[in-house]
Amino acid sequence: MSDEDVQLEARLAEQEVFEPPESFVEQANVTDEGIYDEFEENWPECWEGAADLLDWKEDYNQVLDDSNPPFYEWFTDGTLNASANCLDRHLDERGDEAAIEWVGEPVEEDNITYTYEELHRKVNEFAAGLREMGVGEDDIVTMYMPMIPQLPIAMLACARIGAPHSVVFAGFSADALATRMNAADSEYLVTCDGYYRRGDPLDHLDKANEGLSGVDHEVERAIVAERLMDGDGFDHDYADNQVAFEDVIADNEGATVDPVDRDAEDMLFLMYTSGTTGKPKGVKHSTGGYLAWAAWTSQAVLDIKPEDTYFCSADIGWITGHSYIVYGPLALGTTTMMYEGTPDYPDKDRLWDIVEEYEADQLYTAPTAIRAFMKWGKQYPEQHDLSSLRLLGTVGEPINPRAWKWYYKHIGNEECPVVDTWWQTETGGMMITTLPGIKDMKPGSAGPPLPGNDVRIVDTEGEEVEPGRAGYLTVDKPWPGMLRTLYKNDERFINEYWAEYSDTDSDDSDDWVYFPEDGAKIDDDGYITVLGRVDDVINVSGHRLGTMEIESAIVGVEGVAEAAVVGGDHDIKGEAVYAYVITEDGYEEDEELRSAIIDGVEDAIGPIARPEAVIFTPELPKTRSGKIMRRLLEDIANGEELGDTSTLRNPDVVSDIETKVQGD
Ligand code: WTA
Numbered sequence: 001m002s003d004e005d006v007q008l009e010a011r012l013a014e015q016e017v018f019e020p021p022e023s024f025v026e027q028a029n030v031t032d033e034g035i036y037d038e039f040e041e042n043w044p045e046c047w048e049g050a051a052d053l054l055d056w057k058e059d060y061n062q063v064l065d066d067s068n069p070p071f072y073e074w075f076t077d078g079t080l081n082a083s084a085n086c087l088d089r090h091l092d093e094r095g096d097e098a099a100i101e102w103v104g105e106p107v108e109e110d111n112i113t114y115t116y117e118e119l120h121r122k123v124n125e126f127a128a129g130l131r132e133m134g135v136g137e138d139d140i141v142t143m144y145m146p147m148i149p150q151l152p153i154a155m156l157a158c159a160r161i162g163a164p165h166s167v168v169f170a171g172f173s174a175d176a177l178a179t180r181m182n183a184a185d186s187e188y189l190v191t192c193d194g195y196y197r198r199g200d201p202l203d204h205l206d207k208a209n210e211g212l213s214g215v216d217h218e219v220e221r222a223i224v225a226e227r228l229m230d231g232d233g234f235d236h237d238y239a240d241n242q243v244a245f246e247d248v249i250a251d252n253e254g255a256t257v258d259p260v261d262r263d264a265e266d267m268l269f270l271m272y273t274s275g276t277t278g279k280p281k282g283v284k285h286s287t288g289g290y291l292a293w294a295a296w297t298s299q300a301v302l303d304i305k306p307e308d309t310y311f312c313s314a315d316i317g318w319i320t321g322h323s324y325i326v327y328g329p330l331a332l333g334t335t336t337m338m339y340e341g342t343p344d345y346p347d348k349d350r351l352w353d354i355v356e357e358y359e360a361d362q363l364y365t366a367p368t369a370i371r372a373f374m375k376w377g378k379q380y381p382e383q384h385d386l387s388s389l390r391l392l393g394t395v396g397e398p399i400n401p402r403a404w405k406w407y408y409k410h411i412g413n414e415e416c417p418v419v420d421t422w423w424q425t426e427t428g429g430m431m432i433t434t435l436p437g438i439k440d441m442k443p444g445s446a447g448p449p450l451p452g453n454d455v456r457i458v459d460t461e462g463e464e465v466e467p468g469r470a471g472y473l474t475v476d477k478p479w480p481g482m483l484r485t486l487y488k489n490d491e492r493f494i495n496e497y498w499a500e501y502s503d504t505d506s507d508d509s510d511d512w513v514y515f516p517e518d519g520a521k522i523d524d525d526g527y528i529t530v531l532g533r534v535d536d537v538i539n540v541s542g543h544r545l546g547t548m549e550i551e552s553a554i555v556g557v558e559g560v561a562e563a564a565v566v567g568g569d570h571d572i573k574g575e576a577v578y579a580y581v582i583t584e585d586g587y588e589e590d591e592e593l594r595s596a597i598i599d600g601v602e603d604a605i606g607p608i609a610r611p612e613a614v615i616f617t618p619e620l621p622k623t624r625s626g627k628i629m630r631r632l633l634e635d636i637a638n639g640e641e642l643g644d645t646s647t648l649r650n651p652d653v654v655s656d657i658e659t660k661v662q663g664d
Contacts, residue, residue, distance in 0.1 A: 012405040018441040020417045028437025030300045039452035046452045050296035055089050056080045057261050066509035070498045072478040073265050074289035081259035082291050083160035086330035087120040098335040102149045105196035105341040127157035128255035129248035133221050137162035140186040144177050146170040146195040147340040150225035150245050152326050154190045162260040166270040169317030172606040174207045178214030180272045192225040198345040201232040264288025273425040274546035282487030283425050293429040293481025298328030303391050311337040311360040319425040348376040352384040359388035366542040367399040370407045371572045378410045393419045396542025397574045404443035422446040422530050428481030445527040457522045462501045467524045475514040538567030538575045545609050553604030557596050559587035564620050564628045568637030576612035578637040589616035619653040
């Protein structure tokens with residue numbers, strides 16, 4: 001480390017509180033500290049301001065209908081269309097301005113700027129095509145696409161005709177696609193031929209086709225976008241029900257489709273996410289409340305203004321991309337960027353190259369990326385002029401203070417506030433973070449709840465814990481962006497999120513408390529540090545993975561009798577998958593089985609769930625009642641001191657496993 005670094009480390013290491021930079025405060029969208037009291041006193045009417053960011057066709061009658069908790073309804077009887085809000089209403093003033101800047105993998109010079117006018121045109125044409133092939137209101141259209149512009153075009157086209165979309169991350173496996181299409185009874189798929197990753201063309205349609213073969217109902221139509229260049233294609237023959245995206249657009253050239261009036265509570269989209277049990281949960285989001293929440297938080301927290309160029313490096317296949325690449329930014333009429341590829345190709349300065357070239361005003365990324373940037377070194381950002389940046393954000397997992405400070409210093413030049421935003425697929429948008437023009441920042445702590453949000457840290461009984469003590473995060477009041485239910489499974493919705501701390505027999509909204517399944521602590525200033533999941537979900541590089549899902553993939557492999565999956569600490573990924581496996585009699589604990597297990601996980605879920613380590617063990621540590629002691633397996637994975645193991649039915653197994661892990 002250079003002297004300068006040492007000094008910086010020393011100075012920054014000491015500092016625990018950072019004030020918002022003056023230059024930022026002077027221009028921030030939200031600067032009145034009174035907003036916190038005002039929202040509390042004026043709840044839930046305080047959310048009228050969020051609704052006012054949208055154009056409504058029919059005005060709503062009531063901000064919140066809480067008569068049937070936890071099935072809350074927001075902006076009741078109001079009607080609107082999300083695509084009209086993201087496109088049409090900006091045409092007069094911003095028609096010629098960029099809506100989306102798409103930065104492709106550097107295969108050829110093929111970046112594309114879509115002005116609002118152009119995006120509007122494509123969305124209309126594609127919407128007309130969808131209609132023509134029979135997609136009606138409330139038909140769920142699945143999308144299985146990487147970061148190509150046809151994805152937001154398809155999403156907005158669906159929104160235009162009132163067909164909810166269900167986007168499946170392109171890195172998920174064929175099986176994962178089939179499971180989600182089956183669960184949603186989805187009869188339409190939008191996918192693509194392939195895409196580029198680190199310079200190489202990848203076949204995607206092959207995987208999509210394999211997924212389609214696992215769908216247990218008839219699929220009306222699959223639309224295939226073409227991303228690969230001539231000669232890089234994989235020579236697919238389209239099946240009878242498959243058509244090229246580009247043909248759908250061409251056949252509908254110049255077509256316009258009136259945006260359908262959607263009730264505020266009508267479903268805008270479904271997003272499947274991992275939960276405690278093996279089956280992914282279909283999180284249902286509304287049109288009015290969700291869009292208001294995405295727009296309001298984009299404005300208040302990301303400080304987005306129409307003239308900004310805003311860059312979020314997430315994938316649209318996750319909720320972050322939905323709310324903060326597509327819906328929030330476009331609702332505000334700004335320029336949103338999407339990039340294809342990885343941060344280290346063609347070199348480790350990819351993001352900084354993009355920030356410089358497009359003069360990005362904000363950057364919103366994940367702690368796992370920041371930890372990788374740190375490891376690669378500050379020489380990469382230093383090669384670029386990053387002075388256009390005004391605000392930095394992070395999301396997806398806790399950020400350690402060292403990474404926070406590195407980001408603040410080496411990317412933000414100590415001139416940009418850093419917003420550490422806690423939220424979930426289920427919350428639709430941000431819930432806990434500092435308002436950047438008002439609040440001091442404390443690295444490692446997301447900050448206070450956003451105004452109007454009633455977040456408490458409680459013990460198992462639901463009593464608030466003392467500041468500094470670890471407890472469970474709860475949200476005591478509903479909010480517009482909240483999930484409405486789990487698709488076709490109201491019962492699971494109640495059990496997963498509400499049952500823990502609510503009086504589920506009550507129809508008084510005050511008796512209902514939302515439980516996000518995260519642990520947290522609060523300090524004397526009301527700043528919240530999120531400690532991580534308390535359910536069987538692990539967070540690998542900011543991606544939520546259900547341990548049960550991975551376990552069921554592993555036990556599906558021939559030769560495996562039993563498996564337990566836990567998250568072990570990982571420098572870059574935050575957590576990594578550790579799989580403890582018991583083999584069936586007659587099978588060898590060998591490399592062959594190990595790779596079969598890894599392949600099994602990749603096939604069932606995708607490469608993101610790939611185990612870091614597969615540890616063969618004769619037994620799993622179990623309590624006397626037969627429950628696997630996951631905590632113990634985590635401690636072993638992390639090489640930590642093990643506590644009392646005397647309550648185990650089989651205490652001897654622990655040292656056997658420890659030896660194996662250390663030898664791993
Ligand atoms: C975790 C991503 C600490 C948390 C938007 C949550 C965080 C889960 C933060 C949701 C943060 C997200 N600090 N932990 N700033 N943001 N998390 O649904 O455990 O993919 O429950 O949504 O990520 O992950 P999801």
